[in-house]
Amino acid sequence: MQNHYPLWKNILILAVFFVSAIYALPNLYGNDPSVQVSPQHSEKLDLEQANKIESAIKAAGAAVKAFEYKDDRVLARFNNTDDQIKVADLLRDQMGGNYTVALNLAPATPAWLDALGAKAMYLGLDLRGGVHFLMEVDMDAAVKQAEDRYNDDVRQALREAKIRYQAVSKEGVRIKVKLNSADDRAAAAGLLARDFPGLDITDTEAQDEILLAMSEKEVREIKKNAVGQNITTLRNRVNELGVAEPVIQQQGENRIVVQLPGVQDTARAKEILGTTATLEYRLVDTEHDVQNAVEGHVPAGSRLYYEKNGNPILLDRRIIVTGDQIVDASSGMDQDGRPAVFITLNGAGASKMGKVTQDNVGKPMAVVFIEYKVDTKVVDGQKVRTKQKVEKVISVATIQGVFSKRFQTTGLDGAGEARNLALLLRAGSLAAPVDIVEERTVGPSLGQENIAKGINSNVYGFLTITLFMIVYYRLFGVFSVVALGVNVLLLVAVLSLLQATLTLPGMAGIALTVGMAIDANVLINERIREELRIGMTPHAAIYAGYERAFATILDSNITTLIAGIALFMLGSGPIRGFALVLCIGILTSMFSAVLVSRALVNGVYGWRRKLDKLAI
């Protein structure tokens, strides 16, 4: 019996077919537009809250498809995006700042499939709509900020140790400390070596000078931390924005990928992610003359700033608290109806603020709003980035009484600015400015269209191939088409199991794989015809056809696989998706073209002892 598969082989093929059918199934159900409510920080979302949310939605008159409450979060599914957006806006207003309300596309997979671990493929941004940013962390700025920080810290340390110095100034990448005498230098060197392990100390010709520079290790550390801290901050900000399933990953040494599926308001997303806004609180220098400073004689302990209206103002060099020490911030109105940000400081910040306000009641304090604006210019083909640190004094107020942990800041340009600033302060500031070097936004309607395009390409292509194969190869054409169908099923199942991200190029990959997979069956069928032509018996022809074609199939597929792997290794984003589909598609087609079609042939012809003709 040449053309007979043992029972185990048939069972195996059937089992593979059923398993792949189950795992490919979830992709047919699509997604429900949903709203997800989850608690922030230490908040809890208990059953009572969940019930409240449910009744609020019902009151709004939106038709809820399903309402789920588990693991401290609520998910409400809707039939259309209008209801979804309506409810999301409503809940955002009602729930206040302690909960994150996010739009989500929740897979509508039935429970029994879910229990089996069958999940739909994750749709890429080009299919579901959303934004993709590639951001570059400005390492030079991160290093420069660290230098500035050291500069201040060194000054502070010397002052606290009562070592007198003439000047601490930056010279390029180094800090020069000028002291009064050689003895002081020895004392200062000892102190700095002990307190600042990250600085390398070198002596100069002059008896009373020390040069400090950050060690290589320190610089490396700073760069690593800058990216790490930026990722944390971006993640906080994205959570604040209320985005479901965001992707925030480091890419390469200094880049961060941020993907926000389903985000509609890209302008706001960009603003929130990209800004490096923060606040500083400083005392106003009331002892010196501002006019003198404007003319260029800024006193040593102060810095010249400008208010929003353009008036110059002198502020103390020393910062009372910075944005980093803010643990919570919310926006609202003060008693006079002006937009305000209500701020809560951490322990260190609170004690410092308490001390300063106690010593300075009746004196003015200023709030400085700091923002890094990055402009990229291309000069002679070279990318030149100019970074401006824009510092504005947004409010000057007299300290009325002692406050420490909680207080408010006014002087903002409107409720919107207050809201954004509060969000930024809550989420922490970026360790270093970021630059958006790539942005791709896909509107939701385009996403829907892209899905349709991908599916149409596949369906119409498959149908024409089916038609041709059956006309040209008759029954063997039917076998081939069934094998091809199993191949698509298997491919989708594997991709779903891997939880691969499906993109439009990925769908093109499926179509291309189908087109290429048929090659194996054509090879086999042609070979069988050839063997029949040279006078072999039908059984021998089938046997020889499969046998001989296999070596060829293996060879020709491996070369395509090599191309696919190279694409996968070096490709980015959607192209990677295409490559993955190509590689897996080749593997599944080897299985289906050879085993599945052979099983069918054996099933139809294998048991016939006397075989005169083949329908090929």
Place this chain on the structure above:
Amino acid sequence: MEFFKIKRDIPFMRYGRVTTTISLVTFILAILALSFKGLNLGLDFTGGIQIEVRYDQPANLETVRKILEDQKLTEFSVQNIGSVKNVLIRLPMKPEINNARLSEMVLAKLKEQDAGVVLRSVEFVGPQVGQELFESGGLALMLVVAGIMAYLAVRFEWRFALAAIIANMHDIVIILGMFAFFQWEFTLPVLAGVLAILGYSVNESVVVFDRVRENFHLMRNTSVPDMIDNAITATMSRTVITHFMTQLMVLAMFFFGGEALHNFALALTIGIVFGIYSSVLVASPILLWLGVSRQDLMVKKESVEIDNLP
């Protein structure tokens, strides 16, 4: 049904000189197109901004242009895409504007003029990112070539590997040449298509070579050119049918896949058409000239694993 009932072997090798001359001419033309016209690189590689918007009635392109001019923008292009309601705006990198914000500004201005305008997509690629993509694409190309050559050298013999890869590069250069000549936009998906063709087009050469190897074993008293003729003739039907199938799929993409897959399908089409030609009429003559002989393959035993498979 059968299209190819060829009784006698077609003497392909006799025309080897002619076919390779034709190839050489197209190849040179492609190189010329590439060097004089260059590829019309898409946004992915050059960097820049591309905004697609949709109006709820046929868009007035002049109005859009006017709005852009009012913003002191230059060197932009405004065109319909897919339908009269969809407008594609392209802006080059502006040295004096923060590019990441430019798209928002443009959209805001368009909305001022017509509130019904909907954003469909924005793509902004920094020049550096584009450059990197270009480099990694080139690297991928080399990797594929090296990988395929190594595989074929092991599986067959170095002459086969060289012949197949030359034929293959010839396809790739012709695709690129066509894109340069017609100034079709060369985007990231097109590059992916080109690389896929690189793997796919080798198939033909491999199928023919497989047959050549088989013939070396079977047709003891035949000359090498005749043997190659026989291999090509025998695999002819398979080559054409297979490609026809793949082409059906590619055509489906071309017609139904929309703007995004249009050029991808175009690249594949050229690759498929020339793939047939080169595998038959370029790879084999080269193989012949490289002086392939029976001994080259006799040394290697057929690997055992192949015999035990279904």
